[in-house]
Amino acid sequence: MKLVHNNTLISKLSNCHLLLDANVFFHAVANDKFYNLLLDLHEAGCALLTIPSVVFEFARGAQSIKQFNWYVDFINSLGVATYKDVEALIMRDRAFSVLLQKYTKNGKKGVSYTDFLLMMLLHKFHHTADKIYLMTANYIDIPLTIFDRTDLIALEYQHGVQTQALYKNSSIKLQELIRAEV
């Protein structure tokens, strides 16, 4: 199984924060090369982060405590930190929350709550962290009217190709949206 990404990806993400969606963990389980890439990123100084609802989505197949521990140990094996109080954190940014809901409408169906929280964090830590990116294979629900898609990682499987993408906050796009709202 091939894994294709930019040669400079690891050096680019060293000393950055990287938020991980649940599909990242599923792909890390399915693809050893992708798992190794995440470990390489961690070892290069990239802080891997996730949130409790992502852990819930990833581990919901567990049928016992023993099985649940496999999922937890797998996440911990990557050196991933889980933010505890993500909802309290984003409550202080209600205006962006409303904007985000407006621009993440996918037909009548809105974005999932997990993806919403991840995007709120991506925005929230943009101002406080050195650099923060979101990694997800969900290319439909991340609005490019707000965020920039900066990198693609192609994962080859027996029956086709999947793509993980990196997103980051765009101050220019955000300023334009705010100007339109005021």
Next chain:
Amino acid sequence: MTNLDKLNKKVHELNYVDSGRAAIPKTHQNRKQGRELAKKIRKNIESYQDEIGPQQHPNLQAQ
């Protein structure tokens, strides 16, 4: 201690943090152990292809 308390003690802890990169944990296991866990989880997910999502590229599906 109730039986539920006993069970709670068996559940492994995630690396929870409040904020800041100072608290980012080190990896506790080597790559081999991580891959062993991946094998166990893979077996546990019956519809594994569904979990990693439908094919994203219609062109590839058609091939």
